Amino acid sequence: MTQRFLKYTVRATDTQATSFINLAKDLSAVNRQLFRQARMYKVKSITVVDNDEEKFLQFGCAPDTWAMRNAMKRAYSRYNEMNNQVLDDQPSLKSKWSDFKPYLSLKHNSAESNPGTYNMESPEDIESNNVEYGEWNYSTFESPDGTSSVDGYEVGLLGGHSGSPGAYNYVGLIQSYGDTRGTVGRFEPSVDTALASDDPLLNLLDAGTQFDEIAENLIGENNSPPYKVQSPGSAQGEFYVGAETNMPAPLMFAEFNPAVGHGLQKVYNINVPLGVIRLDHKTERDTTDFTVIIEMAEGSYKGIHSESLV
Numbered sequence: 001m002t003q004r005f006l007k008y009t010v011r012a013t014d015t016q017a018t019s020f021i022n023l024a025k026d027l028s029a030v031n032r033q034l035f036r037q038a039r040m041y042k043v044k045s046i047t048v049v050d051n052d053e054e055k056f057l058q059f060g061c062a063p064d065t066w067a068m069r070n071a072m073k074r075a076y077s078r079y080n081e082m083n084n085q086v087l088d089d090q091p092s093l094k095s096k097w098s099d100f101k102p103y104l105s106l107k108h109n110s111a112e113s114n115p116g117t118y119n120m121e122s123p124e125d126i127e128s129n130n131v132e133y134g135e136w137n138y139s140t141f142e143s144p145d146g147t148s149s150v151d152g153y154e155v156g157l158l159g160g161h162s163g164s165p166g167a168y169n170y171v172g173l174i175q176s177y178g179d180t181r182g183t184v185g186r187f188e189p190s191v192d193t194a195l196a197s198d199d200p201l202l203n204l205l206d207a208g209t210q211f212d213e214i215a216e217n218l219i220g221e222n223n224s225p226p227y228k229v230q231s232p233g234s235a236q237g238e239f240y241v242g243a244e245t246n247m248p249a250p251l252m253f254a255e256f257n258p259a260v261g262h263g264l265q266k267v268y269n270i271n272v273p274l275g276v277i278r279l280d281h282k283t284e285r286d287t288t289d290f291t292v293i294i295e296m297a298e299g300s301y302k303g304i305h306s307e308s309l310v
Helices: 023-031 066-087 106-113 173-179 193-197 210-220
Strands: 005-012 017-022 039-050 055-061 118-120 140-143 151-156 170-172 251-256 264-273 276-283 288-296 298-301 306-308
Touching (some): 005 017, 005 023, 017 106, 023 039, 023 276, 039 298, 055 288, 066 173, 106 170, 264 276, 298 306
Parallel strands (some): 017 118
Antiparallel strands (some): 005 288, 017 276, 039 288, 039 306, 140 151
């Protein structure tokens, strides 16, 4: 049996605020078993209940793209390679509840490690008693990083890197993945349009300028990909969606305005990478609460629907 319903009470003010929900962490605490972080969690529904109808809420999560999934696989592989340097000789050192746990973003990191500007929400019962947590440590990479000392940093899916070589404290996995893989050129084919359209063999049967125009269209139109690629002097990884300069924040999958929904609104069927959801919220005035009820979809992973990302 698995407790699939999680209720949260979120405090909102007339200043826009950001908080996070970590479904893997919360399911682990409520059900007293480890729900691993590096998975895709299927949410069947999210219900927002508001007693005064004066708020707006935006929900977001990481993009479900091939780049995100490959970035997760690469990071997990490198994490295991690092740990196996020790575990190959001393396998008994591995903790029973060891798990690869990346953050969603640097703001999620801040909410977990230094709440205040950003905060974590936790499940509660019908009498507003919050769940008690055990240990939940996010993964740290320890690397010499080309220097004489060890560079320890945490990782997250979204955004750029924080720090510098030898002194990183956060690394964005999507950007890191993009920086280290081959990619297409800015223009394909790479052809000089003027020279190609004036080629004597191309123009052998051309009675006018028709061939020139056709050649220029063939070469010059759609010769760049429909997505952003590296600009001269920049790192290619920063232009992947989810990296530093291309949609570095979670992508919004729902917006609620209970003022037009009679105090209750609902959204269905969301895939949440890592099980981490970002909430942005604000009231028209004063300080009030709203209730969020999350129902996890049923499935074969400990009673819920979830697939591994690694």
